[in-house]
Amino acid sequence: MAALVQAEGITMQFGAVRAVDNVSFEVAEGEWIAIMGPSGSGKTTLINILGGLEQPTSGRVTVDGVEVGDLSERELTRYRSEKVGFVFQQFHLVPYLSAVENVMLAQYFHSMADEKQAAEVLGRVGLSGRLQHLPSELSGGEQQRVALARALINQPKLILADEPTGNLDEANERIVLDLLSELHQAGHTILLVTHSAEIGRMADRRIELAHGHLAHIAANRR
Amino acid sequence: MFWRIFSRLLWASRGRLALALLAVASGATVCAALVNLDWDAGEKFTREFRALGANVVIAPAPSQDATPAMDENAMARIDALHLPGIVAAAPYVYLAARVGEQGSAVPVIVAGTWFDQVARMNSWWKVEGQWVTGRNDREHCMAGQDAARLLGLSPGSRLTLQYAKQQMRCTVSGVVTAGGSEDSQIFISLAAAQALAQLDGHIALAQVSVRGEAAAIEEVMRQMAAALPGLEVRPVRQLAAAEGQILERIRALLLATVLLILALSGLGVLAATAGLAIERRRDVGLMKAIGGPVRRVMRFFLAEAMFIAVVGGTIGGGAGLLLSRWIGQRVFAAAITPRLVVLPLTIAVMMGVALAGALPLRLLGRVRPAEILRGE
Numbered sequence: 157m158a159a160l161v162q163a164e165g166i167t168m169q170f171g172a173v174r175a176v177d178n179v180s181f182e183v184a185e186g187e188w189i190a191i192m193g194p195s196g197s198g199k200t201t202l203i204n205i206l207g208g209l210e211q212p213t214s215g216r217v218t219v220d221g222v223e224v225g226d227l228s229e230r231e232l233t234r235y236r237s238e239k240v241g242f243v244f245q246q247f248h249l250v251p252y253l254s255a256v257e258n259v260m261l262a263q264y265f266h267s268m269a270d271e272k273q274a275a276e277v278l279g280r281v282g283l284s285g286r287l288q289h290l291p292s293e294l295s296g297g298e299q300q301r302v303a304l305a306r307a308l309i310n311q312p313k314l315i316l317a318d319e320p321t322g323n324l325d326e327a328n329e330r331i332v333l334d335l336l337s338e339l340h341q342a343g344h345t346i347l348l349v350t351h352s353a354e355i356g357r358m359a360d361r362r363i364e365l366a367h368g369h370l371a372h373i374a375a376n377r378r
Numbered sequence: 379m380f381w382r383i384f385s386r387l388l389w390a391s392r393g394r395l396a397l398a399l400l401a402v403a404s405g406a407t408v409c410a411a412l413v414n415l416d417w418d419a420g421e422k423f424t425r426e427f428r429a430l431g432a433n434v435v436i437a438p439a440p441s442q443d444a445t446p447a448m449d450e451n452a453m454a455r456i457d458a459l460h461l462p463g464i465v466a467a468a469p470y471v472y473l474a475a476r477v478g479e480q481g482s483a484v485p486v487i488v489a490g491t492w493f494d495q496v497a498r499m500n501s502w503w504k505v506e507g508q509w510v511t512g513r514n515d516r517e518h519c520m521a522g523q524d525a526a527r528l529l530g531l532s533p534g535s536r537l538t539l540q541y542a543k544q545q546m547r548c549t550v551s552g553v554v555t556a557g558g559s560e561d562s563q564i565f566i567s568l569a570a571a572q573a574l575a576q577l578d579g580h581i582a583l584a585q586v587s588v589r590g591e592a593a594a595i596e597e598v599m600r601q602m603a604a605a606l607p608g609l610e611v612r613p614v615r616q617l618a619a620a621e622g623q624i625l626e627r628i629r630a631l632l633l634a635t636v637l638l639i640l641a642l643s644g645l646g647v648l649a650a651t652a653g654l655a656i657e658r659r660r661d662v663g664l665m666k667a668i669g670g671p672v673r674r675v676m677r678f679f680l681a682e683a684m685f686i687a688v689v690g691g692t693i694g695g696g697a698g699l700l701l702s703r704w705i706g707q708r709v710f711a712a713a714i715t716p717r718l719v720v721l722p723l724t725i726a727v728m729m730g731v732a733l734a735g736a737l738p739l740r741l742l743g744r745v746r747p748a749e750i751l752r753g754e
Contacts, residue, residue: 238669
């Protein structure tokens with residue numbers, strides 16, 4: 157299968173700290189990768205580089221044929237809007253917009269807002285009855301499902317999820333993981349940061365980082 | 379979608395927005411009132427100035443004649459011109475007469491004039507007693523306060539005036555305090571003065587009070603000069619210059635006040651938007667992270683600043699027009715005409731103020747999404 161993501165020798169330096177150090181790997185289209193490692197191992201920085209939120213100090217990142225490191229600020233914005241769907245641990249919803257409006261906001265930045273389509277995607281994550289609720293009126297699990305719907309609405313090539321279940325209770329964690337599994341089965345490419353070995357085992361492969369280095373890449377047995 | 383998000387944004391920040399709106403609306407109120415006042419200031423102030431006396435003098439052109447005189451008909455011709463802005467026009471005959479019986483008579487300047495016109499153009503003169511009301515009254519006269527003191531006159535005193543071989547008696551109707559050379563004069567009606575000096579149908583000069591700004595007054599003078607050939611129509615230079623300076627200074631004061639208030643309004647908006655910018659930093663970072671182009675994201679926040687300017691400017695502009703009416707009635711005892719052009723002008727100026735004051739919002743464009751998502 158063709159590589160959707162190619163990372164070659166990525167290094168990210170913050171002052172004296174080398175957060176990511178010469179990391180290389182490939183991700184095939186439709187693959188689910190778990191990025192694991194202890195706190196401070198560079199997982200989030202790696203995800204941010206793949207998502208175009210940070211530019212690496214050195215190395216090359218290619219996503220769907222796009223050389224991310226060569227993009228201008230404006231092109232990076234476009235890249236984030238078209239190629240990537242983000243899901244964050246803290247949900248990061250706009251607090252004064254309703255669930256459906258949060259999803260429509262991503263549509264609006266991508267092309268044109270379509271409330272019906274946004275409602276359909278929210279329906280897919282089980283939130284048909286919560287469209288007009290503000291984030292403050294939703295549980296953590298529901299907020300994360302809104303964030304998932306927002307990540308999916310523009311049909312991105314790559315879903316980047318940074319500890320999406322880190323702030324959820326067990327029941328909501330299960331719901332979100334089931335949704336991610338469904339997305340994987342539907343052919344989406346997912347890179348998911350997690351501390352949990354159990355969640356790591358749900359992925360096709362695990363990339364393990366330690367002190368910014370690539371410590372281990374392993375395929376999960378099925 | 380823009381308006382939908384924008385309305386949510388407004389509602390979410392209604393507290394801070396109300397503060398910024400208050401700053402802009404109060405600034406706009408005072409600015410609109412002062413600009414409207416400034417527009418009418420020339421007309422209103424010159425109207426006030428016209429209570430200070432004549433500002434145009436009509437006299438025979440300089441000649442070899444020792445005592446040049448002009449035809450009294452000039453007054454009728456001025457009246458027939460129906461010129462706008464003429465508040466009053468008074469003819470004058472001046473006589474170096476004597477007061478008292480022969481032997482003990484005291485020299486005094488006697489002015490013959492039309493009392494009704496003099497009263498109208500010198501409304502600030504203080505009169506102890508009464509003005510003489512009839513234009514041809516030969517029984518009553520008025521005395522300047524210095525002349526009255528010198529001659530021991532008060533309202534009701536009887537007075538004998540002698541000029542050449544003529545003599546007349548009159549009763550002092552009022553004592554005038556004018557603060558000028560008039561205080562040492564005796565005033566009698568024009569008809570009485572002409573009879574005393576045997577100058578029937580002639581006057582020495584005419585004083586005219588013309589209302590309006592410099593250009594309007596000059597136009598009135600030009601028309602009077604054209605209608606009165608052989609006569610010299612000239613402004614009372616000192617008065618005109620002083621009026622011009624006062625007007626200039628008042629306008630400079632108004633302008634300085636407007637600029638100061640605009641600066642204060644800008645600071646008010648700056649304070650309110652600085653708080654908003656801190657609140658919005660996270661939203662902007664998030665919007666940029668999910669693919670929001672900087673210009674599209676910033677449009678929401680700049681629209682917020684424009685909303686403050688337009689709503690604050692409209693409310694303040696309207697209130698300012700009402701305030702200028704009230705000030706006009708209190709200060710000039712005449713309504714200031716509300717000029718609707720002040721409203722869009724105020725809104726435009728407030729847009730500038732709000733944009734300048736919204737500098738912290740513009741800095742949001744530099745927010746780096748990764749830093750926001752890291753919680754920095």
